Amino acid sequence: MFKPSQRLATLPTPATIAMAARARELKAQGKPVISLALGQPDFPSPAAALDGAVAEVKAGHTGYPPIPGQKPLLEAIAEKFRRDNGLEVSLDQLMVCNGGKQAIFNAFMASLDEGDEVIVPAPYWVSYPLIARMFGGVPVEVACREEDGFRPQAEAIRKVITPRTRWLVLNFPNNPTGAILERADLEAIAAVLRDAPHVMVMSDEIYEHLTFDGRHHLSLLNVAPDLADRILIINGMSKAYAMTGWRVGFACGPVPLIKAMIKVQGNTTSGICTLAQGGSVAALQEDIAGVRAMRETYERRRALVVGALRQIQGLSCAIPQGAFYAYPGLSALIGKKSAGGRVLNDDVAFAEALLEEAHVATVPGSAFGYGPHLRLSFAASDAELEEACQRLATFVQGITD
Ligand SMILES: Cc1ncc(COP(=O)(O)O)c(C=O)c1O
Helix, strand or coil, X not given: CXXXXXXXXXXXXXXXXXXXXXXXXXXXCCCCCEECCCCCCCCCCCHHHHHHHHHHHHCCCCCCCCCCCCHHHHHHHHHHHHHHHCCCCCHHHEEEECCHHHHHHXXXXXXXXXXXXXXXXXXXXXXXXXXXXXXXXXXXXXXXXXXXXXXXXXXXXHHHCCCCEEEEEEECCCCCCCCCXXXXXXXXXXXXXXXXXXXXXXXXXXXXXXXXXXXXXXXXXXXXXXXXXXXXXXXXXXXXXCCHHHXXXXXXXXXXXXXXXXXXXXXXXXXXXXXXXXXXXXXXXXXXXXXXXXXXXXXXHXXXXXXXXXXXXXXXXXXXXXXXXXXXXXXXXXXXXXXXXXXXXXXXXXXXXXXHXXXXXXXXXXXXXXXXXEEEECCCCHHHHHHHHHHHHHHHHXXXX
């Protein structure tokens, strides 16, 4: 009989996936569910990507691809780093993975031993601590404060570094808060890292193009090139290029680490689907105007959602500077009762009640290590966003002491 391994048995299902699954169930029962739970762009993938994939098949590239990635894609990624980040990287510093998620998996599997610590500023994307735990890693949370714009403070990071620390994870623009790091933040963090030469940095920059109010993403590697042999950049096609289903991510890091990650991938999934790689080359080589147009749409929707949330008494909502999530705080409503009679003991109960009673799927902030908040994705149509905010307003109005 099947018995899950101890490591897997203690691993919770990510709340993002659990909420999306419950939303699907309700939808199948005919309920008018609006799901703002997943980080899924609602745009079609670029036409160039489709053409690139077709060209790849027609060229007969249907055999096993090289494990680190096909050369044209590695070259297009190197050019992306030059064009978008002003960084010169060699092809042996790069690898293509089955989404950014596999790049994270590869890195942790390649580097973690039982009991090694991984510092994760909270709120964090759910997968970092979960994947670290799969390899015996111990996530160490550093709470960012809302009054600091959800940016981790360098001294708070310094305090939790121990001889067992292997990684510091940075994810900016951040999922779920949309926070962005300024040059001064990165310089302060770099100074801490210079005092801790055993610590590697995983810099997940998958939302780099989704920044608002004229802000631009800056990479730690731009600010601290002297730390190049300790910085692993994670990125991919999913968010900026609306290519979540193509499963193409990439990593850029020091050669020995990339070599170890290639070894992991060679023993798990091997190289990435050739069609998806062909499509990704075409998308990366295309003018970046398409990415800009999507960013402008997200910026407009951000105003719509944050404006509506700020009208709701009991919610507080900071303005996200990037990505496509709003992260309103719920503390004034916790402990009260919904119109349907549910006690809103925490943000999980709140999100469940909102889904069951108002049919709006969101993710509770505690899933990201920082509650009581809700994460609402604004990667949805204007009509859906307006309706979801209206339902949330009515739901909150119905809450009693
Ligand atoms: C912060 C962050 N990193 C990485 C990923 C992984 O994306 P993918 O595996 O689709 O490239 C996601 C997806 O939600 C994300 O939010």
